[in-house]
Amino acid sequence: MTLTDELFAKNTVKLDSKIPDGPVADKWDNYKENMKLVNPNNKRKFKVIVVGTGLAGASAAATLAELGYQVDAFTFHDSARRAHSIAAQGGINGAKNYKGDGDSVHRLFYDTVKGGDFRAREANVHRLAQVSVDIIDQMVAQGVPFAREYGGLLDNRSFGGAQVSRTFYARGQTGQQLLLGAYQQFSRQVGLGGISLYNRSELIDIVVIDGRASGIVVRDLVTGEITSHAAHAVVLATGGYGNAFFLSTNAMACNVTAAWRAHRKGALFANPCYTQIHPTCIPQSDDSQSKLTLMSESLRNDGRVWVPVNPNETRPAHEVPEEERDYYLERLYPSFGNLAPRDISSRAAKRAVDKGQGVGPKKNGVYLDFSEAIERLGHDVVQERYGNLFEMYERIAGENPYETPMRIYPASHYTMGGLWVDYELQTNIPGLYAAGEANFSDHGANRLGASALMQGLADGYFVLPYTIGNGLAPLLNKPMPGIDHPEFKAAEDAARNRYNAYLAINGTKSPDYFHRELGKIIWDYCGMERTEEGLKKALELLPALYQEFKTDLRVTGSGDDMNQTLEKAGRVDDFFQLGMLMCRDALDRKESCGGHFRAEYQTDEGEALRDDVNYCHVAAWQWGGDPMTPNLNVEPLEFEAVHLATRSYK
Amino acid sequence: MSNHLKNITLRIWRQAGPAAKGNFETHVVDEITDEASFLEMLDILNDKLVTEGKEAVVFDHDCREGICGTCSLMIDGQAHGPQRGTATCQLHMRQFKSNDTITIEPWRASAFPIIKDLMVDRSAFDRIIESGGYITADTGGAPDANLIPIPKVIADAAMDSAECIGCGACVAACPNGAANLFTGAKIAHLSRLPQGQAERYSRVESMVETMDDHFGSCTSHGECEAACPKEISIDVIALMNKDFRKAKFANRKDLARK
Structure with a gap:
C-alpha cells in the first residue's frame, strides 16, 4: 500500500474532482455538452459575487454580466485596473502555432504538465491548453495591442521550458495590456449596470450557511464600515500568497486573507509549499527594501547568464575574459540553455552565489549579459525588444545594462498552491469558486513562464461562465438566505472584534516589523531549498513570533476611517497562519518536485528527485481549529495521457 | 556603492478626512541610503511613527514597479517628483542630497477629492x-x-x-x-x-x-x-x-x- 493510498483512506473530507468522462482531449467538450444551462431570462435572478478584479476576476465578472447574471464585484484597490496582474511583463502563451514550429494544444498541455513536474491535474491542464487559443482571439478583438511583425501579423517569443515560440506579448507590459483589456470590458458592464462595483472594499470573511457559500463580509477601507453581501455564488479571484516571504515581486497589498478566511470556513488549501522563486529579479540592495523587482524572463531569450569562475574576482564584468566565465545554464542544460525552467534556473543561481561566485557589492547576484546580443542584433533591436525593462533596471540599480551586465537573483514571485478546486473550479464548499492564482489547479509544482496570464483569463473567460451556470441551474427559484440571516450578523461581529483586538493590543512593534521577521523565517527555511531540520525549526520559530505578534503589536489610529496600519495587521495575521501551513506541507512532502526542493531528495547531479509511488498526490489541508494542527486530505493524481518521467532539460 | 543621506526634512500634508482642514507636518529622517526608494523612505518614517504611537501617513501605493498607477504625490510641486518619465514608486533617494527639505502633497484637483493625508479619490x-x-x-x-x-x-x-x-x-x-x-x-x-x-x-x-x-x-x-x-x-x-x-x-x- 502506498503512502498516497494510506493517506487517502484517512481523508476527513470527500474530495470529488469531478473530472468528466472520456479521453483527456474530449473531456471539456463532454462537460459542456452535458452541463445544465440557465435560461437567458432566468440568469438575472442569480447574483454572483466576484472578489478581486485582476485578470481572472475582471474577465469572470465581465463575462457573467454579459450573460445576464447580476454581478457584485469587490476590489480593495481604488480602481479595478490596479490589480497585480498588471505587473506581468513577459507574455501569454497560446497554442496557435502561428510560427509553424510544431506547436499544438497537446504540446502546450504536455509542456505544462512536465513543467509542473507531474504534480498538476491532467484534465484541468488540457482544458487550459485548449482555451489558450480562444484567449488570444478574444484579447485581440478587444484591442490589446500585441506586438506585430512588419506584415501586420502577430509576433511571438519563446519562454522557459518550451522549445516552440508561442508567447504573445505587448512590449514588456503584457500583463498591463491584458488587464486593461479585461478592465475595459468590465467597465463597460459597470456602465451598463450589469456589475455593481465596490472599490476600496476588502473581504474579511466568507459566510457559509447549511454547507453552502452564501455571501461575504467586507470592510470599507475608507470608512471602516463592515457590511454583509449575499449571493448565489461567490468567486474568489484574489491572487497568490507570495508576500508571505515579505520580500517578493508581488505588489505591497497582495495578501492571502480572502483565501485564508475561506480556508478557516472549511475550504481546503492545496499544496501550500509549491511556491515559485523567479530566477531573474534585481538583487536586494539594502535592509530597508520593501519589495523586489522582477526582470522579465523574456530577457533570457537574448541575455546570457554567467558568473566568474573565480570566487575572488574583483574586475568589472567586461574585463573578465571568456574562459574565466561560467555560463552555467548553457553548460548544465545545453538543450534549453538560458531558457531552462524557473525552478531549475533559480536553484542554479543560488548554488553559484552560495559557492561565493556571486557578483555585485553584496555578492548576491549573477550576471545577465546582453553584450553578445547587442553585437549580434545591434543596439536598436535590443532596445526595441527590451528597452523599457532596461530603463526600469537603470532606475532601480543605477547602472546601464547596455554597458554593464544586469545583476539578477531569484525572488518569490508566484504561488502554485492555493484553494483546492474541482474541475469546475469550485472549492469543497458548494457555491464557493476560486480562479486564477488563488486556486491550485493548473501549474503543479512549478509554473512555466507566460502561463499565469493564460490561466487567469482561461478561468475567468472560458471556464467559470460555464461551470457556474451548471452550479446555479438547480437553484432556480429556491429561497436563499439573505443578509438578515444570523450567520451574517455573527460573521460581522467576529470580524469587528478581530480588528478591534489589533487596536487594543497597544504593544511596541508595527505590523511591518512582524511581516519582515515572518518573511525572513519563511525565506530561510521554506524558500529555494528546504530540509527537515530547517522546517522543524521554522515550525518552532513561527508560533513563537506569532505569540509575540498577538501580545506586542502596535496599531495606531482607529477602526473608523482609512487606516493602512490596521489593514496590514489583519493581512500579517493571516500570513502567520498560512506560513505555518506552508512549512508543515513542505515538511510532510518527503520528495523534491518543481519549486519544492528538499535537500534530502536529490539526484547525484543535484536535480529534484520525485517519489511518484508515495507523493503523486495533491495535499489538501483542512483547517483544524489551530494553525499548527491542520488535517491532511489527499487527492491522488492519475495520469492517462502523459507518462510520468524524470524532467530533463539537458 | 550606496551612500547615506542624512538629515532630510519632510514637509508632509496631513488631512484627517475629506472635509477636514489640512496642514503641513514636519518630520526629519535622520539617515537613509540612496539605494532606498522614495516610498521606502516613507515606510521608514511610518514605521517610526507607529512605534512612537502616532498615526502613519496615509498614501496610495502598490506595485512599486511603476505600472499599476496607484502611487501619486506632488513632490516639491512636481507630480511624481523631479525625475522625468518616472512614477513616484520608481523614484530613488539618489535623486536627493543630505539636508534637503522635501515638500510632499497629494494630487490637488477638484475631481480628485482628498480621502486622507496624501490619498485622493x-x-x-x-x-x-x-x-x-x-x-x-x-x-x-x-x-x-x-x-x-x-x-x-x-x-x-x-x-x-x-x-x-x-x-x-x-x-x-x-x-x-x-x-x-x-x-x-x-x-x-x-x-x-x-x-x-x-x-x-x-x-x-x-x-x-x-x-x-x-x-x-x-x-x-x-x-x-x-x-x-x-x-x-x-x-x-x-x-x-x-x-x-x-x-x-x-x-x-x-x-x-x-
Missing part, C-alpha cells in the same frame, strides 16, 4: 472609461487573431498611448485640472486600431462628455505631457479633438438616417 477616471473606453467584444465568438493584419507602425502607435497607467499626474499637473491626456490616450489607443473603428465616433463623444462632467478644460499648457510617467505625447489630445469634432457631424448623420 480618482474614481472619476473609471467613470470616463465606463462611458466608452472599450471595444465592445463580448466573450466568445471572436474571429481568429491573425484575421486582420495590423501594420506594425499602427500597433506600435496604439501601444504608445495604451501605456497610460491612469495615475492622475496629468490632472494634478494641469492648472485647470483637465483630464485630456488621460482621455485622449485611451481614445488614441482604440481609434487607431481597426477593431476600434465601429465605435470610434460614439466612443469619443461619450467619453469627452463624461470627462467634461468631472474635470476642467484643456488650454494646451502641456504640463500633462511633462508630468506623465509614461511620457505619453500630447498629440493624443489633438487626435481626440479632431475625432470629437468629426463625431459631432458623423453621429448627427447616423441619427438622421434612423
Whole structure:
C-alpha cells in the first residue's frame, strides 16, 4: 500500500474532482455538452459575487454580466485596473502555432504538465491548453495591442521550458495590456449596470450557511464600515500568497486573507509549499527594501547568464575574459540553455552565489549579459525588444545594462498552491469558486513562464461562465438566505472584534516589523531549498513570533476611517497562519518536485528527485481549529495521457 | 556603492478626512541610503511613527514597479517628483542630497477629492472609461487573431498611448485640472486600431462628455505631457479633438438616417 493510498483512506473530507468522462482531449467538450444551462431570462435572478478584479476576476465578472447574471464585484484597490496582474511583463502563451514550429494544444498541455513536474491535474491542464487559443482571439478583438511583425501579423517569443515560440506579448507590459483589456470590458458592464462595483472594499470573511457559500463580509477601507453581501455564488479571484516571504515581486497589498478566511470556513488549501522563486529579479540592495523587482524572463531569450569562475574576482564584468566565465545554464542544460525552467534556473543561481561566485557589492547576484546580443542584433533591436525593462533596471540599480551586465537573483514571485478546486473550479464548499492564482489547479509544482496570464483569463473567460451556470441551474427559484440571516450578523461581529483586538493590543512593534521577521523565517527555511531540520525549526520559530505578534503589536489610529496600519495587521495575521501551513506541507512532502526542493531528495547531479509511488498526490489541508494542527486530505493524481518521467532539460 | 543621506526634512500634508482642514507636518529622517526608494523612505518614517504611537501617513501605493498607477504625490510641486518619465514608486533617494527639505502633497484637483493625508479619490477616471473606453467584444465568438493584419507602425502607435497607467499626474499637473491626456490616450489607443473603428465616433463623444462632467478644460499648457510617467505625447489630445469634432457631424448623420 502506498503512502498516497494510506493517506487517502484517512481523508476527513470527500474530495470529488469531478473530472468528466472520456479521453483527456474530449473531456471539456463532454462537460459542456452535458452541463445544465440557465435560461437567458432566468440568469438575472442569480447574483454572483466576484472578489478581486485582476485578470481572472475582471474577465469572470465581465463575462457573467454579459450573460445576464447580476454581478457584485469587490476590489480593495481604488480602481479595478490596479490589480497585480498588471505587473506581468513577459507574455501569454497560446497554442496557435502561428510560427509553424510544431506547436499544438497537446504540446502546450504536455509542456505544462512536465513543467509542473507531474504534480498538476491532467484534465484541468488540457482544458487550459485548449482555451489558450480562444484567449488570444478574444484579447485581440478587444484591442490589446500585441506586438506585430512588419506584415501586420502577430509576433511571438519563446519562454522557459518550451522549445516552440508561442508567447504573445505587448512590449514588456503584457500583463498591463491584458488587464486593461479585461478592465475595459468590465467597465463597460459597470456602465451598463450589469456589475455593481465596490472599490476600496476588502473581504474579511466568507459566510457559509447549511454547507453552502452564501455571501461575504467586507470592510470599507475608507470608512471602516463592515457590511454583509449575499449571493448565489461567490468567486474568489484574489491572487497568490507570495508576500508571505515579505520580500517578493508581488505588489505591497497582495495578501492571502480572502483565501485564508475561506480556508478557516472549511475550504481546503492545496499544496501550500509549491511556491515559485523567479530566477531573474534585481538583487536586494539594502535592509530597508520593501519589495523586489522582477526582470522579465523574456530577457533570457537574448541575455546570457554567467558568473566568474573565480570566487575572488574583483574586475568589472567586461574585463573578465571568456574562459574565466561560467555560463552555467548553457553548460548544465545545453538543450534549453538560458531558457531552462524557473525552478531549475533559480536553484542554479543560488548554488553559484552560495559557492561565493556571486557578483555585485553584496555578492548576491549573477550576471545577465546582453553584450553578445547587442553585437549580434545591434543596439536598436535590443532596445526595441527590451528597452523599457532596461530603463526600469537603470532606475532601480543605477547602472546601464547596455554597458554593464544586469545583476539578477531569484525572488518569490508566484504561488502554485492555493484553494483546492474541482474541475469546475469550485472549492469543497458548494457555491464557493476560486480562479486564477488563488486556486491550485493548473501549474503543479512549478509554473512555466507566460502561463499565469493564460490561466487567469482561461478561468475567468472560458471556464467559470460555464461551470457556474451548471452550479446555479438547480437553484432556480429556491429561497436563499439573505443578509438578515444570523450567520451574517455573527460573521460581522467576529470580524469587528478581530480588528478591534489589533487596536487594543497597544504593544511596541508595527505590523511591518512582524511581516519582515515572518518573511525572513519563511525565506530561510521554506524558500529555494528546504530540509527537515530547517522546517522543524521554522515550525518552532513561527508560533513563537506569532505569540509575540498577538501580545506586542502596535496599531495606531482607529477602526473608523482609512487606516493602512490596521489593514496590514489583519493581512500579517493571516500570513502567520498560512506560513505555518506552508512549512508543515513542505515538511510532510518527503520528495523534491518543481519549486519544492528538499535537500534530502536529490539526484547525484543535484536535480529534484520525485517519489511518484508515495507523493503523486495533491495535499489538501483542512483547517483544524489551530494553525499548527491542520488535517491532511489527499487527492491522488492519475495520469492517462502523459507518462510520468524524470524532467530533463539537458 | 550606496551612500547615506542624512538629515532630510519632510514637509508632509496631513488631512484627517475629506472635509477636514489640512496642514503641513514636519518630520526629519535622520539617515537613509540612496539605494532606498522614495516610498521606502516613507515606510521608514511610518514605521517610526507607529512605534512612537502616532498615526502613519496615509498614501496610495502598490506595485512599486511603476505600472499599476496607484502611487501619486506632488513632490516639491512636481507630480511624481523631479525625475522625468518616472512614477513616484520608481523614484530613488539618489535623486536627493543630505539636508534637503522635501515638500510632499497629494494630487490637488477638484475631481480628485482628498480621502486622507496624501490619498485622493480618482474614481472619476473609471467613470470616463465606463462611458466608452472599450471595444465592445463580448466573450466568445471572436474571429481568429491573425484575421486582420495590423501594420506594425499602427500597433506600435496604439501601444504608445495604451501605456497610460491612469495615475492622475496629468490632472494634478494641469492648472485647470483637465483630464485630456488621460482621455485622449485611451481614445488614441482604440481609434487607431481597426477593431476600434465601429465605435470610434460614439466612443469619443461619450467619453469627452463624461470627462467634461468631472474635470476642467484643456488650454494646451502641456504640463500633462511633462508630468506623465509614461511620457505619453500630447498629440493624443489633438487626435481626440479632431475625432470629437468629426463625431459631432458623423453621429448627427447616423441619427438622421434612423
